[in-house]
Amino acid sequence: MANKTLGTRQKLVFRLDPAQSKPRNPVAALAKRGGAGSHQKNAAALRQAQKQALKKLPIDTEQD
Template identity: 65%
Template sequence: MANKTLGTRQKLSFRIEPSQIAKPRNPVAVAAKQRAAGPHRKTASALRQSARLEVKKKLDEPDRN
């Protein structure tokens, strides 16, 4: 199957730029990615939402007296 997109004198070649050659890795970034990082508690919006649902449940349940 002929490649009709390339001209007759044009050849397909891949250029490797100096930035694509193996760069040294950042040891700090690797260590941070491997351990559990970030918040370990619920966000403020999640807390508000759960509080709203609790209030709604309290209002919807019938009185048990």
């Protein structure tokens, strides 16, 4: 007996992609295409950026 497992081994099956039953979400397609995301920084982010910019300014100290 050569190889007994050949007959009982799982057969190779080619699977095709199933047809989509419902249409895709058009909003998700538009968001994936680009241009989606936050458009403007919120107030806290702007305040933090201004605070950091203020710290970067040179301090003018007049010494006599």
